[in-house]
Amino acid sequence: MSDSLKQIQQSLWHHITTAIKDNDGLPFVDFMRMALYQPGLGYYSAGLKKFGQAGDFITAVELGSLFAQSMARQFADVFKQLQQPVILELGAGSGRFCADVLTALDGLSSSAQYLPEQYLILEVSADLRQQQQQQIQTLSDDLKRRVTWLDKFPDTEFNGVIFANEVLDAIPVEVFQFKDNHYRRLILNLDNDQLVEQWHDFPDELLSQIKARELTLPDGYRSEFIPHLNEWMAGITQYLNQGLVLFVDYGYGRDVEYHPERNAGTLVCHQRHQANFNPYHDVGAQDINP
Template sequence: MNDTTDGTGGAGATEISARLAAQISDEIAAAEGLLAFDRFMELALYAPGLGYYVAGAAKLGADGDFVTAPEISPLFGRCLAVQCAEALEQLGGGDMLELGAGTGALAVELLQALEQLEALPGRYLILEPSPDLQERQRTLIQERIPHLAERCAWLPRLPETLRGIVLANEVLDAMPVHRFGIRDDGAIDEVFVTERAGVFLEVTAPVRSLGLADAVAALQAEGFARAPGYSSEINLRLPPWMTALGHTLDAGLVLLVDYGYPRSAYYQPDRTMGTLMCHLRHQAHDDPYTHIGLQDITAHVDFTAVAEAGVAAGFDLAGFTTQAHFLIGCGIDRILAESPDAFHLTPGAKQLLLPTIMGERFKVMGLTKGIDDALCGFSIRDLSRRL
């Protein structure tokens, strides 16, 4: 089908990619030649046994396609532990649930730091769609913190009830998104994926996906996404996802860390082509139709939409800030100064904090139920008014 040359995992990966491309081809045919982009993205990332996040290839770290904050520095997890300990204290104890736990590095650092703070959760639950990553997480936890391994459990779905903390580090950016464009006459088009001569490519046509036209019209009512030729994306799966979290969490804190913008910056007029980005072997590009299933596909997060969905699901907005200000509020300077390996941790701290790297590009949002006191991570600079 599409280009699946070596350099993306060898012959086995190429075979998986070809099988996934064939499945996408079948869905395109079933959709009369126009497959909604969000379904294409869902298949490319999560098709059982074939998608990028579930097929078993290395994804994170030096041997993968990208690195996340927990792999860059243990300081990230140690700082989050301070915030989690504060929230658990306000709740009188509880459990923790990490969504998409990656290599398991964040779970290890959090549990180690919480143990030192005498604030361990009753259970550390992980909801991870990738069997390969589940195995890596289990192995790392058993190797690094075997005495805490019994507290950890892997879930196939959200628990019915939870009192405690939900963590989602770089999860929202990997949720499938719809894409749209504005025609010269001002009408709204949807971006679809089609196939010609064995190649996937995108085309625009009148909106078919339920709710998309209304969602774009709502953006336009706020003054966004009006100019002819403008195109972007929108996450229609966010409200039901947040509603499910609202049903699960009886009381506690939802902590979301990701790259993104408030709506006014996300849909600003000069960002005319949206934020869709692909990652392959630490190189970023904007073509989602190559290396099917072998590359990450992401979109930045509209944090205004996250806050709106959270409030609608019964949460209170506890704070919104940059990653740098959040980590400073959690005491990263003190933690670094007290670390016996401070010299070796300093380069990683710079990556987490510098505005040109991760410090301002990544944001942190807190949503709460039953927690009324202020949270330390948002004490330095709360940007909620910008949402």
């Protein structure tokens, strides 16, 4: 491990343990947010090589241009029916999808009728945003002028496509346990500088979100949910007047996700193309996904 990575991880660990001490415990969701997105230090924010052979995992976007070309055809079909469509991509990773989609749409028609005037990117990682900007610089002037980065959800009406590949599974989750007919929330605490898991009551607002799923679970069941998912989705789509929302991801239907036998949850971590099930291992140097 390089010295700079070691320093980044030590600094991240310091932030996490300080948050635990200051608050007398840290909900897992906040631990995961810090491990992945703490500015300058988290897995997605610290400049590590994540995608591709030299990284930790590979997405369809990074395998070649075929995925983006296929999506571009779908987008073009939608654009035919819309006035002044735009693309909004969430979590654009290396920026390759954006570059490949714009190139593919450009190639679909010599009159450029399928090229959106604007390709908006909403990205939480400042480091990835920088990588995306470098990737977009490789495009022609006519394509790159269309790309803009947003700092928040759009706040004016638009038509077009909202797209995200493997973003839903990069969003921090609450871990819950269902025991003695109660839902409890995973809180991390410290015991001799070691992380320990504790179960506390959920605040009412989160309790109602998990209860609203009306799950039938065996005693001792442990799993996860994305908190405030409905509000997040509503925020993203609120100003989409006409168009398509397309989220591509791995996942299960609700019955399989919360199957009684899947009683240890779905969290999986990736490092150097190996999977493990310990989110507390090598914090900041591995991806964590529900």
